[in-house]
Amino acid sequence: MASEKPMVAVTCTAPVNIAVIKYWGKRDEDLVLPINSSLSVTLHQDQLKTTTTAAISKDFTEDRIWLNGREEDVEQPRLQACLREIRRLARKRRSTGDEDPAALGLSYKVHVASVNNFPTAAGLASSAAGYACLAYTLAQVYGVESDLSEVARRGSGSACRSLYGGFVEWQMGERADGKDSIARQVAPESHWPELRVLILVVSAEKKLTGSTAGMRTSVETSPLLRFRAESVVPARMAEMARCVQERDFPGFAQLTMKDSNQFHATCLDTFPPISYLSDTSRRVMLLVHRFNAHHGRTKVAYTFDAGPNAVVFALHDTVPEFVAAVRHCFPPESNGDKFLKGLPVPPVPLSDELKAALDVDPTPGGVKYIIATQVGPGPQILEDPRAHLLGPDGLPKPAA
Amino acid sequence: MASEKPMVAVTCTAPVNIAVIKYWGKRDEDLVLPINSSLSVTLHQDQLKTTTTAAISKDFTEDRIWLNGREEDVEQPRLQACLREIRRLARKRRSTGDEDPAALGLSYKVHVASVNNFPTAAGLASSAAGYACLAYTLAQVYGVESDLSEVARRGSGSACRSLYGGFVEWQMGERADGKDSIARQVAPESHWPELRVLILVVSAEKKLTGSTAGMRTSVETSPLLRFRAESVVPARMAEMARCVQERDFPGFAQLTMKDSNQFHATCLDTFPPISYLSDTSRRVMLLVHRFNAHHGRTKVAYTFDAGPNAVVFALHDTVPEFVAAVRHCFPPESNGDKFLKGLPVPPVPLSDELKAALDVDPTPGGVKYIIATQVGPGPQILEDPRAHLLGPDGLPKPAA
Known part of the structure; x- marks a missing residue:
């Protein structure tokens, strides 16, 4: 149903990454902290990418998510961990007082739609692109500007490496709370053009x-x-x-x-x-x-x-x-x-x-x-509103 | 050509073994010393075995060997190492003086014929059974009664484990000369009949x-x-x-x-x-x-x-x-x-x-x-002279 209240929608894309020093094994399952650091190459989104639209509206009565056109259970723990973490960062930002609290829409429910341009679950690390895109898009919607490693990581460990283009390392960190388990760019996508x-x-x-x-x-x-x-x-x-x-x-x-x-x-x-x-x-x-x-x-x-x-x-x-x-x-x-x-x-x-x-x-x-x-760049914001995967009613547009 | 001088011939069989703690890697290539101990199960010779005849005669002009009916190069280093080692042990025994020196035939050349009752080089550890059988048979011919681990090992590391029946460990040893890198029985073949x-x-x-x-x-x-x-x-x-x-x-x-x-x-x-x-x-x-x-x-x-x-x-x-x-x-x-x-x-x-x-x-x-x-026993001596793979002329008998 179309709403008369304004809906805020943002659409972003994020890349797949392929590890050249592999991540395998967590030292903390809940916080998704790895037993070793890893290093990856970000692949170009012209060939492989996830596109995600996130929208918030006063009218939404519950959080909802659609993956490749099919509604999925929003209660799944990894997704909930991402949502909780991004809202925590948004609240933290609000509490510092440099933004109009109302505009942050923190009390609003969110609708998310996401599509991959490649087959899922075929060993192509779709979850990494997917959770990086989710973290990045939610951050735009909620106005979060801090490091998103933790948000992405809570969805899928290697997702934090898809937050940057080029060559990226995920430093395992040492802290029990995982605050130092973050991704950082080793070299940009322009570094090794051959x-x-x-x-x-x-x-x-x-x-x-x-x-x-x-x-x-x-x-x-x-x-x-x-x-x-x-x-x-x-x-x-x-x-x-x-x-x-x-x-x-x-x-x-x-x-x-x-x-x-x-x-x-x-x-x-x-x-x-x-x-x-x-x-x-x-x-x-x-x-x-x-x-x-x-x-x-x-x-x-x-x-x-x-x-x-x-x-x-x-x-x-x-x-x-x-x-x-x-x-x-x-x-x-x-x-x-x-x-x-x-x-x-x-x-x-x-x-x-x-x-x-x-x-x-x-x-x-x-x-x-x-x-x-x-080698390709990190997540991108699509400014063209025609790119939105959600219509003005907050539901997925019919596939073209 | 048949000889009028007496030829001494002995025929023995030896088993295949399968490691349950694996041997992989040498710390000394020449002495065939492993980087870790290993433990194996000796398989029954009713199904898998090597049969070897070794004969010595004053008339033989050179060492010769036939594997599965085909003459092989006797100069290959592993074979030479086995022959050298068994003759060293035989000389050592002679020097202690408890045997008639002449009977040992130490100056005689040896003819060896060996057959497997299973396909070689198919991952069934044929070399283990083969070199164990060689070591054991040569020991009979030369009257050597000491530990044969080193003789067999010099041919193929895991061969030393085929010198015993039942469950066998090959202790890696610590000495640089390998004297303590020997096989010993952990339990006999009768230990676990099921x-x-x-x-x-x-x-x-x-x-x-x-x-x-x-x-x-x-x-x-x-x-x-x-x-x-x-x-x-x-x-x-x-x-x-x-x-x-x-x-x-x-x-x-x-x-x-x-x-x-x-x-x-x-x-x-x-x-x-x-x-x-x-x-x-x-x-x-x-x-x-x-x-x-x-x-x-x-x-x-x-x-x-x-x-x-x-x-x-x-x-x-x-x-x-x-x-x-x-x-x-x-x-x-x-x-x-x-x-x-x-x-x-x-x-x-x-x-x-x-x-x-x-x-x-x-x-x-x-x-x-x-x-x-x-599970089966270790090497056996075949007393029946009809079992010899070499005829009275010291050459392989035609296959039956």
């Missing part, structure tokens, strides 16, 4: 073990995970930051692969064990190592989150040959024309030497498609 | 990364492996010995699975990473965990060596139902009648509840066949 990111989608099935449950079991049962968090990651954080600062691609690439492998090693050391990598994932790993061996230097790197999809890093001038190598090892099925999405990649022939070096029996359809993207 | 072992053969392909090279890369590159060896294995060795002593199947089973998983985790943490587990291996793991979950207790355990074949432990009264579950998840291909080899296992129907609990899409042919066996 860097490209390829997402090799190998399966859109829903994953077997969710990250939250998986992390908990790993923390409880894997002796290797504790060692990794305490004794391996600190030096790797420093080394990765150096590689990024100096744009040292071989260093960046090797450490990225090692850290992905170590994360999956701790999953296997979990009891019962967790397996996110499939045979196709392992074939991609082998392809990358053979591609690099053929060239005599590390030109390509893979990393895998809690799913079988590979995320591949390369410098722009390596991308065409690597994509040709992927096509060679995983011949596209019928939809050959849609095999490559995102940034254009010119086709190039594959040398017989490289074909021989890859030495694989092709697996048709093993890789469903590739999304070519690059 | 224990059964199923080998699920999922692939007979030659493995991608050999153990020797794999271990070396792991030691050089995996931070998790070092931690495992130093900080995890010692307590696990004590716990595993306790489980065996007390015949605590759930404890034995869980620790066996955890240690297999941790070994494969360190392979994945190696750079470039090593993968021995295939998707079928992982399906077997999932089957075992779901089977146990359905029963509400740990009735079955898996372990994997450097290959995709699963070795499964269960008590005898669990075997028929588990084999039925394997048949359900991996329907045998055409050779259904040869799916089960070794000890007889009566067919039993699978309950609908268990079928539902397994919740799998069957993978036809995923498991090629099962070898059902049990």
Whole structure:
């Protein structure tokens, strides 16, 4: 029902991020505090993003949320934690007296609508983009200007890394209340313009073990995970930051692969064990190592989150040959024309030497498609009111 | 050519062993000294064994060796190390003067023939049985009665564990010369008569990364492996010995699975990473965990060596139902009648509840066949001269 009272609506977008030093394991489940710091690359929103509209109105009788057009339970604990935290920050700001209390609409209920432009729950960290976008959008609506790490983190730990563009670290912090467990930018998106990111989608099935449950079991049962968090990651954080600062691609690439492998090693050391990598994932790993061996230097790197999809890093001038190598090892099925999405990649022939070096029996359809993207900026505000996902009645607009 | 001089020939058999606390990584490559202790179960020779004949004769002009009917290079370093070591022990014995020097035939060349009754290089630790058998047989020929750990170990580390039946530990030792890196029996084969072992053969392909090279890369590159060896294995060795002593199947089973998983985790943490587990291996793991979950207790355990074949432990009264579950998840291909080899296992129907609990899409042919066996004795001497693999001329007999 349309309201005569003014409704305040804001629409923002936020990016997906992919960790190159992995986050796996919480030291505090409620506050979502990690057992180690992590470092990620923010992907460009031209290819992957969440869009969220938040609206507050005196007329709304309850908080409500719609994800990809479907209303979801607003009572779920992570969502409630985000709402509680943003309202706490808004109240804190009001109490300092530098804003008209009424304008903050703190007593108003909120409606939220959010859509992804990519499939959820396929290992593409949709929750990170989603909760970063929620935190960022709510902050606009409620006029909050302080650090949003905690708001995003309470929704999904890695979401705090999607609050910034470029290269981002999530410092684990030491305090029990988590106030120092925050994200910060290591380098902006303009820092390394040659860097490209390829997402090799190998399966859109829903994953077997969710990250939250998986992390908990790993923390409880894997002796290797504790060692990794305490004794391996600190030096790797420093080394990765150096590689990024100096744009040292071989260093960046090797450490990225090692850290992905170590994360999956701790999953296997979990009891019962967790397996996110499939045979196709392992074939991609082998392809990358053979591609690099053929060239005599590390030109390509893979990393895998809690799913079988590979995320591949390369410098722009390596991308065409690597994509040709992927096509060679995983011949596209019928939809050959849609095999490559995102940034254009010119086709190039594959040398017989490289074909021989890859030495694989092709697996048709093993890789469903590739999304070519690059490093991108943090959350954005969409000023055009036509971008709102909620209509003047506070309900989702019908999909166009 | 037949000789008129007497030829001394001895034929022995030795068993395969499967580690439940895994050996992975050497601290000394030449002496084959491990970075951690390990513990294994000796499998019964009725199903899996190596048979070796060693013969010495004044007429032999050079050392020669035949494996599975084919002559191999006797100069290969591991074989030379075994021969050198056994002759050193024989000389040592002669120098103590309690034997007729001439009878020891120390100056004679040796001919060796060895056959396995199972496929080599398929992850079934053929080298362990092979070098244990070589060490044991040479010891008979040369009249050596001292500990043979070092002779076997120099051929293949885990071979020293095949020198005994039942449950065997290989103590890593501390000395730089390796004199205290020896195998000893934890419990004899009669200790736990209900224990059964199923080998699920999922692939007979030659493995991608050999153990020797794999271990070396792991030691050089995996931070998790070092931690495992130093900080995890010692307590696990004590716990595993306790489980065996007390015949605590759930404890034995869980620790066996955890240690297999941790070994494969360190392979994945190696750079470039090593993968021995295939998707079928992982399906077997999932089957075992779901089977146990359905029963509400740990009735079955898996372990994997450097290959995709699963070795499964269960008590005898669990075997028929588990084999039925394997048949359900991996329907045998055409050779259904040869799916089960070794000890007889009566067919039993699978309950609908268990079928539902397994919740799998069957993978036809995923498991090629099962070898059902049990804990067995150590090396044996075959007294019947017809068992000799070498004829009176010192050359391999034609295959029967």
